Amino acid sequence: STPPVKVAVTGAAGQIGYSLLFRLASGALLGPDTPIQLRLLEITPALKSLEGVVMELDDCAFPTLDSVEIGDDPNHIFDGVNLALLVGARPRTKGMERGDLLSANGAIFTGQGKALNDHAADDVRIGVTGNPANTNALIAMTNAPDIPQERFSALTRLDHNRAISQLAAKTGSKVSDITKMTIWGNHSATQYPDIFHAEIGGKNAAEVVGDQSWIENDFIPTVAKRGAAIIEARGASSAASAASATIDAARTWLTGTPEGDWASMAVRSDGSYGVPEGLIYSFPVTTSNGDWEIVQGLEIDDFSRAKMDATAQELVEERDAVTELGLI
């Protein structure tokens, strides 16, 4: 049978964790034939609550769940992990400035980057969901000099899935007919969801929509501000959809994009499309055997260029801020 895969989840007692763990344990990542060993990291005060979650995992009697370990020491929890899903982060609380948020999260992601560097398996892949996701991934990557930089990514798959869903609703098509969706840039309100290269049943999506004003004034802001709309409606931030996207992103990374399609992933820029090298920026990527490649040669018009540059600029500012704080 297939050897077990060790998957670390941080922030495991949080609301995304509550959705994510059960899907991982039930085989949503690698199917029914690959046993999963969960390694769950939390801060000390949340360990008791995490014990309750583990009781529930036990009670599901998932055949694919091989073992569960919990703890508050990243050096122990990350030992030998093949996949690390960094979900736990310090949320922005009242009165907190952006700099405070960056330094609180900086402390988390420098420490976790070092622990991954020293203890993860040689084939580790690291996906960052916790916000500010792109810059947290940059911090972890920079603090893990022995791990190849292409093993780090930040989550923009939720934005990607939101964009597909909005486009399907607008055009009366099925989500499964939509391919080549792209989210460019930061997982923030400056992100640029791009349908100019997307296809619906093989036809160019922007042409099928045929309405530039919908794209500019409806589609892009709806996708970019969807997180706030969920908070407004639900009284809590998106959790199940974020967990689902975290699994989609990891599955795509490990098992590959289908022929003729791509996915959005925030990865280290190599300068493609004029994006400053070294930023963790969301690009269209194809994946196979656990490696990704940025899709090359897409034509970028002036409208797209301006949006891609604006979100790059925000990431440059975040990088400058964490450089000043001495985090990278």
Ligand code: NAX
């Ligand atoms: P919760 O506040 O419910 O859970 C976060 C958990 O992380 C808490 O249990 C906390 O104890 C734990 N934690 C804090 N510091 C830790 C550390 N140093 N080590 C281990 N665990 C630690 O937040 P939740 O709703 O689950 O969201 C988690 C993160 O995902 C947040 O940063 C949130 O902003 C981010 N999101 C990212 C999304 C994306 O698409 N990239 C979308 C959803 C979500 O907003």
